[in-house]
Amino acid sequence: MVAGLITNVVFGFVRSSVLMAAVHANSGFGGYDRGTIGAYTWLSQGLLGAIAFWTLPDIVERIRTGDVAIDFLRPIDVQFAHLAEYLGRATCTLLPRSVPSVAIGALTFGLALPNSAGPYVLGVISLALAIALSFLSMFAVCLSGFWLVETRGLRALHMICGTFLAGLFAPVHLFPGWLQTIAYATPFPAMLQWPVDVISGRTAGLAAAGLVAVQCFWLAVLTALGRLLLRAGRRKLEVQGG
Structure with a gap:
């Protein structure tokens, strides 16, 4: 946790310095000013430990070894069991990693954050959805192991495209129109950009509630996709001894 x-x-510090220099050089930098770009930078940095772009679910190795066959025999839902485990792990990273890093950002660069409780309440909901979405997305990619010998290539592609389209390297609001369209057609902005927008107050009121509603839509889509892949993988699975 300390290393993270x-x-x-x-x-x-690196991202804040670069982005604040860009804001200083261009006053119309995607509608951001010094305080709002600081909030975007440090909130997104603080959430990285809880978002599953780099975390590898245990099911990858269990599919490779065939141990997932035991999971199918247990009286629990495989998808929700792994999701519950990840939600607990992600929640445990928020206090030792996220809160101190955001506090350091506020002390050193200054952050523009809401003064009312509403954005934070809705932001907690949005954050929980973002964590679940990030895991379910990676979980679905990992289930390709039922058909592929090695999934590292797909997982690397998911990480690279996901972090970029989620708005980690630059806010999605700075993308050109065609690239924004591509990003909004994927669940990735719902994993980072949107919870940051809601918590920071950049998006408020009905617009913020709309973002949370879209996150719920993607939650249903990714949950259904995972269940379909698990069902198909169960029929495909072959392990020694039958």
């Missing part, structure tokens, strides 16, 4: 916090802070 230090990494968050170091990269937070």
Whole structure:
């Protein structure tokens, strides 16, 4: 946790310096000013430990070894069991990693954050949905192991495209129109950009509620996709001894 916090802070300093220089050079920088770009940078850095772009679910190895056959025999739902485990793990990273890194950002660069409780309440809901979406997306990619010998290539592609389209390297609001259209057609902005927008107050009121509603839509889509892949994988699975 300490190593993760230090990494968050170091990269937070780098990203903040670059983006604030861009804001200073261009006053129309995607509608951001010094305080709002600081909020975007440090909130997104703080959430990285809870978002599953780099975390590898245990099911990858269990599919490779065939141990997933045991999971299918247990009286639990495989998808929701892994999701529950990840939600607990992600929640445990928020206090030791996210809160201190955001506090350091506020002390060093200054953040423009809402003064009312509403955005934070809705932001907590949006954050929980974002964590679940990030895991369900990676989980679905990992289930390709039922058909592929090696899934590292797909997982690397998911990480690269996902982090970019989620708005990690630059806010999605800065993308050109055609690239924004591509990003909004995927669930990735709902995993990082939108919870940051809701918590920071950049998107408020009915617009913020609309973002949460779209997150719920993607939650249903990714849950259904995972269940379909699990069902198909169960029929495909072959392990030694039958």
